[in-house]
Amino acid sequence: MVQERGMALVTGASSGIGREVAIRLAKRGFRVIGAARRMDRLNQLASQYGNIIPKKVDLSDSENVEALCRYILEYPKPISVLVNNAGYSIRGALEDVPVSDVRRLFEVNLFALIRITQACLPGMRKQRNGTIVNLSSVAGKFAFPMSGVYAATKHAVEAISDALRAEVRPFGIRVITIRPGAIATEFNEVANRLTGDLMARTYPDYKPLYESSGAAIGRIFSQFTIPGPGIIADLIEEIVLSETPKPVYTAGPLVKEFLEPRLKMDDEAFDKYMAEKTGLMGLQV
Ligand SMILES: NC(=O)c1ccc[n+]([C@@H]2O[C@H](COP(=O)([O-])OP(=O)(O)OC[C@H]3O[C@@H](n4cnc5c(N)ncnc54)[C@H](OP(=O)(O)O)[C@@H]3O)[C@@H](O)[C@H]2O)c1
Numbered sequence: 001m002v003q004e005r006g007m008a009l010v011t012g013a014s015s016g017i018g019r020e021v022a023i024r025l026a027k028r029g030f031r032v033i034g035a036a037r038r039m040d041r042l043n044q045l046a047s048q049y050g051n052i053i054p055k056k057v058d059l060s061d062s063e064n065v066e067a068l069c070r071y072i073l074e075y076p077k078p079i080s081v082l083v084n085n086a087g088y089s090i091r092g093a094l095e096d097v098p099v100s101d102v103r104r105l106f107e108v109n110l111f112a113l114i115r116i117t118q119a120c121l122p123g124m125r126k127q128r129n130g131t132i133v134n135l136s137s138v139a140g141k142f143a144f145p146m147s148g149v150y151a152a153t154k155h156a157v158e159a160i161s162d163a164l165r166a167e168v169r170p171f172g173i174r175v176i177t178i179r180p181g182a183i184a185t186e187f188n189e190v191a192n193r194l195t196g197d198l199m200a201r202t203y204p205d206y207k208p209l210y211e212s213s214g215a216a217i218g219r220i221f222s223q224f225t226i227p228g229p230g231i232i233a234d235l236i237e238e239i240v241l242s243e244t245p246k247p248v249y250t251a252g253p254l255v256k257e258f259l260e261p262r263l264k265m266d267d268e269a270f271d272k273y274m275a276e277k278t279g280l281m282g283l284q285v
Contacts, residue, residue, distance in 0.1 A: 007077050008025045008033070010033070010034050010085060013032070013035060014037070014045075015185060016186055017180070021236050022052055023045070025237065028240075028241065030051070032049075033079075036057070078126060080127065081131045083236060086108060088191065091198065093146055109150075109154070110156045113160070125171045128171055129173070131174045131239070132164070132175045134177050136158050139154050141262050142262040145280060146213060158177060176246070176247060176249065178236065208285050217279075227253075235251055261273055
């Protein structure tokens with residue numbers, strides 16, 4: 001017999017890390033609301049696991065987010081585990097990224113996370129118990145060139161999580177930040193699709209930068225095997241079940257190569273380190 005646990009909400013449950021987390025929590029006896037846009041994927045998951053409830057939401061649309069929040073607030077049982085996982089990335093030098101795309105990215109990666117957290121907190125406070133897991137990234141603590149806006153959303157997730165952890169600890173609510181390195185999911189494919197062909201539309205000035213950093217980052221990625229989403233989902237399952245989770249967890253490639261040096265070096269040393277590693281050191285155009 002699987003022990004019956006409380007309600008969980010996992011955003012981005014249609015794919016990658018979120019899908020794996022929803023399955024693990026369902027197997028552990030949670031009733032899991034799995035939210036995303038692709039209902040075919042969610043319905044398939046619900047047909048395999050009777051305790052997964054599919055919920056359609058487009059987190060880039062504030063009315064959709066409000067409807068999800070009303071659903072949470074009116075649900076007969078409070079959410080005891082919230083996994084703020086939905087997210088994506090777009091790429092490009094800052095001059096190449098339309099600000100409307102930046103706004104949309106912030107809507108999904110940050111504002112929806114804030115709003116959904118606000119909707120779950122009254123129930124958690126009432127129970128004096130709850131776990132909030134926020135998906136940041138290694139890029140929550142440094143920024144790759146050509147990926148600054150994604151890193152900005154994740155830096156914001158880090159700040160929100162740090163402050164919230166202190167604000168709700170007195171109510172018995174735990175806030176945990178996860179910083180995955182590179183993980184093999186649809187994440188890369190989505191970023192490529194949304195970004196399109198940057199080389200075709202960038203200013204000629206930027207072409208050598210894209211070429212040089214693309215080649216350097218390609219070399220770094222060729223040095224390791226990229227693990228699947230299971231390593232992060234296993235970690236989240238362990239955290240949810242733990243009596244004493246740590247505030248922050250990291251896992252996957254890029255942690256040793258970038259996050260650890262960032263946490264050890266001063267700003268000047270890390271700036272040089274990044275320029276070298278990303279193939280941009282000394283480049284003059
Ligand atoms: N994979 C990596 O290398 C990596 C590294 C560091 C951090 N992360 C973070 O890990 C989290 C999960 O990413 P993943 O790797 O599992 O990527 P993924 O396979 O692409 O999954 C992303 C999930 O987010 C959902 N989503 C995206 N836009 C949405 C929107 N507008 N409304 C509702 N749901 C939306 C997608 O669902 P629908 O498309 O069905 O809506 C999907 O379920 C993200 O926050 C990401 O930033 C990933």
